[in-house]
Amino acid sequence: MNSHQHRRDFVRVLGGAALAASVPAALVRAQTSDPIRIGYAISKTGPFAGGAASAQIPNYKLWVDDVNKAGGIAVGAGKRRVEVIEYDDRSQPEEAVRAIERLVNQDKVDFLLPPWGTGMNLAVAPTFHKGNFPMIMPSCITDRMPELVKRWDNMFSLLATASSYSDAVVAVMSQMRAEGKIGSKVAMVNVTDQFGLELAAAARKSLKAAKFELILDSSYPITSQDMTPLIADAQRTNPDIFLGFSYPPDTLGLTESARVRGFNPKLFYAGVGTALPLYAQKFGANTEGVMGPGGWNPDSEALKAYAARHTALTGQPPEQWVSALCYSGLQALQQAIEKVGKIDRPAIVKTLGSMTFDTVAGPLKFDNHILAGGWTVGQWQGGTFFGIAPKQKGAKAPVAKPAWKAA
Amino acid sequence: MRLIDALIFGLTLGGTYALVALGLNLQYGVARILNLAYGEMLIAAALGALVLFTRSGVSPLVSLIVLVPLAACAGALLYRTAFLPLVRRARSRDALEGDSILSTFGLLFVVQGVMLAMFGGNYMSYSYLSVPVEVLGTTIAANRLLALVVALVLGASLFLLLTRTRIGTALRAVAVDPASAPLVAIDVTKIAMFAFAIGTALVAVAGVLVSMFSTFSATMGVLFTMKALIVVIMGGVGNFVGCVFAALLLGLSESFVATYVDPGLTLAANYAIFLLVLVFRPSGLFGRTGR
Numbered sequence: 001m002n003s004h005q006h007r008r009d010f011v012r013v014l015g016g017a018a019l020a021a022s023v024p025a026a027l028v029r030a031q032t033s034d035p036i037r038i039g040y041a042i043s044k045t046g047p048f049a050g051g052a053a054s055a056q057i058p059n060y061k062l063w064v065d066d067v068n069k070a071g072g073i074a075v076g077a078g079k080r081r082v083e084v085i086e087y088d089d090r091s092q093p094e095e096a097v098r099a100i101e102r103l104v105n106q107d108k109v110d111f112l113l114p115p116w117g118t119g120m121n122l123a124v125a126p127t128f129h130k131g132n133f134p135m136i137m138p139s140c141i142t143d144r145m146p147e148l149v150k151r152w153d154n155m156f157s158l159l160a161t162a163s164s165y166s167d168a169v170v171a172v173m174s175q176m177r178a179e180g181k182i183g184s185k186v187a188m189v190n191v192t193d194q195f196g197l198e199l200a201a202a203a204r205k206s207l208k209a210a211k212f213e214l215i216l217d218s219s220y221p222i223t224s225q226d227m228t229p230l231i232a233d234a235q236r237t238n239p240d241i242f243l244g245f246s247y248p249p250d251t252l253g254l255t256e257s258a259r260v261r262g263f264n265p266k267l268f269y270a271g272v273g274t275a276l277p278l279y280a281q282k283f284g285a286n287t288e289g290v291m292g293p294g295g296w297n298p299d300s301e302a303l304k305a306y307a308a309r310h311t312a313l314t315g316q317p318p319e320q321w322v323s324a325l326c327y328s329g330l331q332a333l334q335q336a337i338e339k340v341g342k343i344d345r346p347a348i349v350k351t352l353g354s355m356t357f358d359t360v361a362g363p364l365k366f367d368n369h370i371l372a373g374g375w376t377v378g379q380w381q382g383g384t385f386f387g388i389a390p391k392q393k394g395a396k397a398p399v400a401k402p403a404w405k406a407a
Numbered sequence: 408m409r410l411i412d413a414l415i416f417g418l419t420l421g422g423t424y425a426l427v428a429l430g431l432n433l434q435y436g437v438a439r440i441l442n443l444a445y446g447e448m449l450i451a452a453a454l455g456a457l458v459l460f461t462r463s464g465v466s467p468l469v470s471l472i473v474l475v476p477l478a479a480c481a482g483a484l485l486y487r488t489a490f491l492p493l494v495r496r497a498r499s500r501d502a503l504e505g506d507s508i509l510s511t512f513g514l515l516f517v518v519q520g521v522m523l524a525m526f527g528g529n530y531m532s533y534s535y536l537s538v539p540v541e542v543l544g545t546t547i548a549a550n551r552l553l554a555l556v557v558a559l560v561l562g563a564s565l566f567l568l569l570t571r572t573r574i575g576t577a578l579r580a581v582a583v584d585p586a587s588a589p590l591v592a593i594d595v596t597k598i599a600m601f602a603f604a605i606g607t608a609l610v611a612v613a614g615v616l617v618s619m620f621s622t623f624s625a626t627m628g629v630l631f632t633m634k635a636l637i638v639v640i641m642g643g644v645g646n647f648v649g650c651v652f653a654a655l656l657l658g659l660s661e662s663f664v665a666t667y668v669d670p671g672l673t674l675a676a677n678y679a680i681f682l683l684v685l686v687f688r689p690s691g692l693f694g695r696t697g698r
Contacts, residue, residue, distance in 0.1 A: 045519065049528035050624040057528075192671050220665070221674040223630055225423065225621065228547060229416045229665040236409070248530050249622035256620070260539045260548045273530070278622075282532050406538075 035083035036073055036343070038064070039109035041099030041124075043116055046091025050248060052116035054276055055322040056138055058314040060084075060113055063330040065313055074338045089115055093123035100127045110343050111333070118142050118194055125152050132345040134352055136333055138326035141165070143198055149369035154349045158325040158371045162195070163202030165293045166245075168376035168389040169269055170206040172291070172398050173241060181400045182266040183240035187216035189230050189254075190245035195272065199245040215239055220250070227253035231263050241267040248273030251292070252282060259286055259404040266400045267291065275321035275378060275385050287380035289401030294321020295378020295387030296361070297394035306360040320385035325374060328359030412545045413666040414659070419547055421658020422555025425651045426616060427631055428638035429561055430609030436645025437582045437602035440490050441504055443511040445610060445635055446628030447518035452478060452614025453623055454522060457531055467535050467615050474615060475608045482607025486600045489514070494599065500585070515628070522625035532622040550619040557616060561609065562651035569647065578602055582645045637677075641684045642691050649693025656680065656692075 040060065043052040064082050072079035085107050089096035096115050103109045104127065112133045114121050121140040128135040129152045136156045142148070143162045149155050176182045186207060190200035196219070207214055215237045220230060227250055234242055242265040244254045251273030258268065273279060274292025283290075298307060303324060310318040318324060335358070336351040337343070357364040365372050375387030379398055386396040427449065434442045442448075455474050459465040493510060497503035536550040569575040580588045581598045588595050617623075617631075638657065642649030657677055664676040684692060 044528055045523065045626050047626070049523075049626040050530045053528035053624075054530065189670070218669065219671040221671060224670075224673065226416065226420045226551070226662075228419075228551075229413070229662050230670055232412050232416065232545070233666065233670075252530075252532050252622045256534070256537060256548070260537060261546045262539065276530070278530055278532055282534055 035081045036075070036111065036337075037083050037085065037107065037109040038111045038113060039085040039087075039100075039103035039107055040113035041087040041089040041096050041103065041115055042113075043091040043120070044088035048091040048117050048120065051139070051272075054248070055319045055326055056116050058310065058318070059138075059323055059326040059330065062310055062313050063327055063334075066309065067334065073334050075343070076341050085109060089120065091120075093120055096120050096124050097127060100124045104131050104133075111337075111345075113330075114138070114140070122148075125155060128152070129154050132349060134333060134336070134345065134349045136329040136352070138322050138329055141195060141198070143202070145370060146368070153353075153369075154345075156329070156352055156366050156369050156371075158322075158329045158374065160370065160374055160376055162198035163206075165376050166199045166203035167206045169243065169291065169293075170203060170210050170212070172377050172389050173212065173267060174210045176267065176398055176400065181398075184211070184213045185237070185239040186212050186214050186241045186243060187234040187237050187239035187265070188214060188218075188243040188245075189216075189234065190219050191222050191224075191247050191250055191271070192219045193222045193247065195247070196245040199271070203243060203245070212241070222247065224250060224253075226257075228257045228261070230254065231257040231261055234265075235261060235263045239265050241265055242269065244270040246271035246273070248276060248278075252279065255279075255283060255286075255290065259283070262404060264401075264403040268401050274380075276319050277317045280380075280383065280385075286404055287383070287385075289380060289399060291377060291379045291388075291398070291401075292321075292385070293376065293378065295375040295385050296320050296324055297375075297387055297396075298324075298384065299394065300360075300362065302360045302362075321375070321378065324361045325371070328357070328361040328364050329371075331359040332357040332364050408544065409666060411543050413662045415542055415545050415547060416666075417659035417662030418655060419551040419555045419658070420661055421655035422558040423551065423617065424634055424638050424657055425558040425562060425654030426554050426613045427610075428635040428642075428650050428654055429558070429565065429647065430606040430613060431632075431635040432606075432639045432642070432645065432647060432650045433565070433602050433609060434606035435639060437578050438486065438490075438599045438606065439494075439500060439503055439582075439585070440486070440507040440511065440603060442514075442606075443508060443632060444514040444518050444628070445511075446630065446632035447515050447522070448478070448607060448610045448628075449614040449617065449631045450623055450625060450628045451518060451522060452611040453618035454526060454531070454625070455611075456615040456618045457533055460535060461533055467619055471612060471615050474611045478611035479604045479608040483600055483604040485514075485607070486603040490603070491596065491600075494596070519625060519628060526625055528624055528626060530622050530624050533618070535619040537620065548620060550616070554616045554620075557612065558651065558654070561612070562647050565647040574598075574601070579645075637681050640691060641681060643694030644691060646691065646693040649691055653684075653692055 043049050064084055067082050072081040087099040089099055114135050114137045116139050118140045121137050132154055135154050138158045141159050141162050145157050145161050190196035216234055251270040254270050269291040275294045280287055307318055336348045339351050340347045377389040378385045379388045388396050388398045431445050434440050452474055456467040456470050459470040460467055493506040538549045539546045540549045540552055569579055577593045577598050580593055581595050585595050638654045642653035660676050660680055661673040665673050
């Protein structure tokens with residue numbers, strides 16, 4: 001009986017030793033060769049496809065390409081390549097939630113990248129939170145961001161709150177008025193969708209506080225085909241300043257109508273889309289002086305190299321608001337993973353909240369989960385959409401807009 | 408001044424709507440194919456014009472010479488291969504309508520998928536004839552005025568074609584009663600194919616002209632299908648005077664509401680008019696009562 005037991009123990013020990021000898025080897029091999037699985041669901045079809053394709057999808061692709069060209073992400077001892085699983089959410093929140101759940105449960109991804117747009121991000125946020133997936137959002141603008149990051153501590157935003165964008169442009173206006181460059185009369189239009197409504201509401205408040213005279217305040221439904229009536233209306237009031245909180249097709253439409261009708265306020269601000277390469281392609285030298293949300297200062301070597309890589313991979317230059325932010329957010333994720341040294345998502349989330357990251361756009365730090373020091377107002381100056389607010393290193397001084405030239 | 412502005416903007420917007428709707432009216436009204444891929448076809452033509460203009464510098468007006476016959480051939484081929492079996496199989500007009508909705512719904516995704524694969528989901532836009540033109544003291548873009556003029560000319564020619572020519576009579580006969588048309592020696596298949604092909608040619612014209620002034624993407628087709636469908640149903644299916652009239656009415660109501668009430672209510676005004684027409688004249692403003 002005793003000898004029996006001994007023998008059994010001996011076998012067990014031997015087996016255990018063999019296991020012990022084999023397991024670490026298997027683990028080590030897994031770490032160096034098994035790719036990190038990254039999944040995302042984004043709008044490739046439907047009404048959001050245009051937005052998603054402008055900055056987010058190209059930068060997801062560029063980052064994955066850059067990481068894999070460099071051999072992968074350094075986790076522990078070795079480097080692990082990145083493998084991507086991509087779904088189309090068809091611009092439908094319920095489809096996005098389903099796709100994210102499939103990525104987590106079936107595809108067993110290690111990390112998720114966020115979808116495009118505020119509504120979509122909010123729709124999938126609970127699923128991200130359930131699995132402690134770090135969620136660094138490049139395209140979610142809302143005034144409720146400070147509350148949201150309290151509820152979902154895995155959430156980080158690369159954009160500021162909605163009101164900070166309109167507050168910033170009103171601050172620029174105040175400064176230009178003080179310098180005698182512009183007057184006080186404001187014509188404002190907005191699209192009746194979440195982004196337009198929030199920015200216009202915030203602008204109304206800060207315009208009043210800064211004692212600007214709001215002589216036209218109108219809104220239009222999304223998918224409006226012709227912006228000429230809005231521009232004609234604004235033109236009749238003869239304002240010093242035109243503010244348009246618009247979406248890309250309307251941004252182009254407003255600019256086109258203003259140019260055709262010779263509507264020449266000293267300050268012309270249009271919404272999402274002013275930073276697109278398409279905007280510069282369409283309007284050329286006429287972009288000079290146009291303001292919009294976002295901006296950047298691509299003077300650094302890192303950003304110049306980034307823009308060149310972007311152009312080489314996607315065939316067009318980066319958009320000049322969200323692009324570099326989106327890319328640097330992904331770099332922050334990578335550096336947080338490398339810092340933690342293993343796929344430990346809660347620890348990575350914690351690191352994201354505390355560390356300062358070295359990115360193409362310079363040092364990146366989340367201040368209470370919201371990117372500190374992001375550009376809020378940009379202005380086309382000499383073919384580049386430079387950041388002019390907030391006042392920080394690299395900010396250009398705002399100029400009054402010259403009159404439109406004949407195309 | 409304000410009145411003239413609203414009038415001119417309304418007419419040009421309505422002209423665009425009419426232009427977009429004419430082809431669908433022919434396809435649905437005569438060939439009896441309710442083409443849900445209509446908007447995608449429009450975007451395809453717009454993309455064709457954009458590529459020719461931005462890459463080879465071909466003026467969109469010149470590209471019409473290539474794109475329109477190409478679209479007509481594609482339409483004829485499509486009708487022959489994809490819709491003729493449905494027509495042959497259909498026991499009634501309603502059955503054909505149902506079948507054509509299903510098959511063109513599929514076609515929508517095929518066309519959209521091909522465009523997405525080739526051009527991506529990005530917004531696209533270029534400027535052509537975007538020069539100011541003075542009309543009655545107000546300024547509009549020449550390309551929008553051109554869309555209005557082309558819509559009016561095409562609408563009138565289609566009206567004349569249908570009412571004054573032999574083939575027009577055949578087209579109307581097929582539209583009214585495809586079962587009895589063969590009794591007077593009309594080749595229904597050929598006439599329906601002709602109507603569908605001309606409809607496709609018209610959507611190409613619309614796509615090219617619309618591309619001159621609007622920002623579009625590969626996934627935006629459904630917006631145009633919706634607008635065209637509303638115009639066609641409002642004007643009376645198969646009626647071209649009604650189609651142009653309904654489109655101008657929608658354009659004018661949008662611009663007057665925008666100018667005198669609130670630009671935020673344009674869409675509501677559009678749908679209110681559509682609803683009123685549906686309630687009081689279910690077969691359209693110019694439609695025959697009870698089909």
